[in-house]
Amino acid sequence: MSTSTPHSASPDPTSVFDHGVEHEQVVFAQDPASGLRAIIAIHSTALGPALGGTRFYPYASTAAALDDALALSRGMSYKAAVAGLDLGGGKAVIIGDPTTMKSEALLRAYGRFVESLAGRYVTACDVGTFSEDMDLVARESGHVTGRTLAAGGAGDSSVLTAYGVFRGLQAAAEHAWGDRDPADVLAGRTVGVAGVGKVGRHLVGHLVEAGARVVVTDVSEAALDRVRQAHPSVRAVGSTEELVASAIDVYAPCALGGALTPEVVAGLQARIVCGAANNQLAHAGVDKLVEEAGLVYAPDFVVNAGGLIQVADELVGFDFDRARARAATIYDTTRSVLERAATDAVPTAVAADRIAEQRMRDVGRLRGIWLR
Known part of the structure; x- marks a missing residue:
């Protein structure tokens, strides 16, 4: 090598x-x-x-x-x-x-x-x-x-990735619609999930349990079949383009990155974007388009941190309940990001970056480059 x-x-x-x-x-x-x-x-x-x-x-x-x-x-x-x-x-x-x-x-x-x-x-x-x-x-x-x-490991990290996205979505829904307990804020809402692989299928389970109507799409028929067998109420459409153009309340991109292009933002009927995919903003400037379109965007690296939390817990001796409890706090983190965006009058992606950068500056200067 x-x-x-x-x-x-x-x-x-x-x-x-x-x-x-x-x-x-x-x-x-x-x-x-x-x-x-x-x-x-x-x-x-x-x-x-x-x-x-x-x-x-x-x-x-x-x-x-x-x-x-x-x-x-x-x-x-x-x-x-x-x-x-x-x-x-x-x-x-x-x-x-x-x-x-x-x-x-x-x-x-x-x-x-x-x-x-x-x-x-x-x-x-x-x-x-x-x-x-x-x-x-x-x-x-x-x-x-x-x-x-x-x-002796933490197992499949998609379990808590999906749970964290779900908690972040609850916070975004409360921010967008309010007047409901977080436990039932998604009841009756239509959520479109693009990608029902390892994370997306777990997210669908949380959504169905919360009383949401779920529409899914995936390039894999096998993945779609697994979801429909587990949750017969779930409806599938033929493509992401069809899903984006549908009358959905929430768009949850859970496949690969670059899901939010200017064209997608312009065509979305959803009020909220919150999904597990990394790097959802296709390029610089899309965050501003999202804001101008009136979308509530829960930044991907905020809401999909549950998997990182799960595997990080393995470093100190994995305990699922402890990791799940920490992943649940993604709800609070998402609320903080949404509030910071409103206070600073910036897109939510910028607000999340500022929070992260502040911590890296404040704590990182005490540590320097990490060496074993």
Whole structure:
């Protein structure tokens, strides 16, 4: 296995400092024997070691994979800071199709890569990886969370990710409509969920239990079938475009990032946007469009922090009830962000950034760069 030191999307690695990359460290690795090609991006260790999942995805290019790692790791720094965790932000991507490339050899090679960073980065599950995969990674590294319960880990982090999104949505609904107890603020409302994979299907369960009408879409028929079998009242539509144009009260993007484009914002009939997908704002300036459209946007890195909370609890000996109780406070955090946005007269995404940045400044200056 070979690794290289900080790099940017530019073809010339020596120009990293000229391209606005704010990350502490970006490391590439490959293991030809197993086919591993991976990138770990450490955005910040101001609050502690960088914790973030491993995404296994067939990126079109190395540059696309790097862009994703950089954006996702930055989001993890902000997510941990807003959630009040003593953790920094990092993310890893493995380039390739997990359905054909994933193997014990590859995952263990990746584990050795993680271990080479000596604890500055702690990994977990993400798109394309599961708790069973983390068990294999952990055979080579002591810096792994999200392992199976049988291996002493926190298990599937999508459970508390979905719960946290649900709690954030309750806060957003109370902010938008008020006059109801949070427990029934979603009753009778129509929620459109785009993506019913690991997180989305758990979110659907919470919504149905809360009395919401749920409409879903997914590119996977198998995923749709699982949800409809578990919840016969759920209705499916053929595409995200159809879902967005529907008469829904809440839009919950729960697939990949970039869900909120100017076109989507212009066509949305929903009052609230609150979902589990990372990096929902397609590009800078969309947050302002969201505000101008009168949408209540619960920032993704605020409401989807439940999974991070779950795997972070594993670092001190996992206790599900303790982690769930902390994930429940996402309701209060979301309320604080919405109130800060109103007070500062800024989009909610800006308000959330300010809260995170303030904590990283106030606490981070006491710690400096985290070293084991």
